[in-house]
Amino acid sequence: MNNSYEIVGRGPRKVICLHGWFGSATGWGPLVDSLDREAFTYAFMDYRGCGASQWYKGSFTMDEIAADTLALADRLGWPRFSLVGHSMGGMAVQRVLVEAPARVEKLVGLTPVPASGVPFDEAGWAFFSSAAESRDSRYGIIDLTTGNRLTRTWIDGMVEFSLANSTREAFAAYLVAWARTDFAARVKGNGTPVLVVVGAHDPALSEAVMKDTWLQWYPNATLEVMANAGHYPMFETPVALATSIERFLGA
Numbered sequence: 001m002n003n004s005y006e007i008v009g010r011g012p013r014k015v016i017c018l019h020g021w022f023g024s025a026t027g028w029g030p031l032v033d034s035l036d037r038e039a040f041t042y043a044f045m046d047y048r049g050c051g052a053s054q055w056y057k058g059s060f061t062m063d064e065i066a067a068d069t070l071a072l073a074d075r076l077g078w079p080r081f082s083l084v085g086h087s088m089g090g091m092a093v094q095r096v097l098v099e100a101p102a103r104v105e106k107l108v109g110l111t112p113v114p115a116s117g118v119p120f121d122e123a124g125w126a127f128f129s130s131a132a133e134s135r136d137s138r139y140g141i142i143d144l145t146t147g148n149r150l151t152r153t154w155i156d157g158m159v160e161f162s163l164a165n166s167t168r169e170a171f172a173a174y175l176v177a178w179a180r181t182d183f184a185a186r187v188k189g190n191g192t193p194v195l196v197v198v199g200a201h202d203p204a205l206s207e208a209v210m211k212d213t214w215l216q217w218y219p220n221a222t223l224e225v226m227a228n229a230g231h232y233p234m235f236e237t238p239v240a241l242a243t244s245i246e247r248f249l250g251a
Helices: 029-034 062-076 088-099 122-132 135-145 152-164 168-180 207-212 238-250
Strands: 005-009 013-018 040-045 081-086 104-110 194-199 221-226
Touching: 013 062, 013 088, 013 238, 029 238, 040 062, 040 238, 062 088, 062 168, 081 088, 088 104, 088 168, 104 238, 122 135, 122 168, 135 152, 194 207, 194 238, 207 221, 221 238
Parallel strands: 013 040, 013 081, 081 104, 104 194, 194 221
Antiparallel strands: 005 040
């Protein structure tokens, strides 16, 4: 099965980008407008159940995303590439690294889920689980993870995008995939160059969380904090984010 994808750029450095729980291949916002299309070629992939691939059947797991990513790289003729992953995609890029370490040049995690998943208490799990069916829960999650500081118009747009770009079945299954998958033991000590970017206003996947996970496991990891961003820096601080990503990938 061939996942749908969007290509941006024509440059020699190849990058595959994996989206978050609320996203899709076309859900990266203003970030795309600031990417260097002469130096890089970016492939933004849809997971099964998302975007233009939302009617593709699947198991909706990290293993499946990794396999589909490597299949896309093969279709594109990219033996080596870097990876950028947002949120859930931040866990997925690590899974690709585990499956094909010799093919991955560099890794960028944007407000990324650690390879150990995310622990929830009972109330938190009920809240996040309800988002598959509840528009209000999706709104509340986006508002919470951006620090309760952004306009209702923008949050409404993010909610509507997520509803239009994923099936309820896939959305529910991907929560289990990113929250309750744990392969941290398989990434510890990996020497791949890694950049981790977090938003100062993200209360969940925070600077402290990254210091306890990503920076402990990857000896060549660096951490950057976006001062005016929460969980969606590609929308909140797109120019600064593009600059950080390409400074790291192009070094």
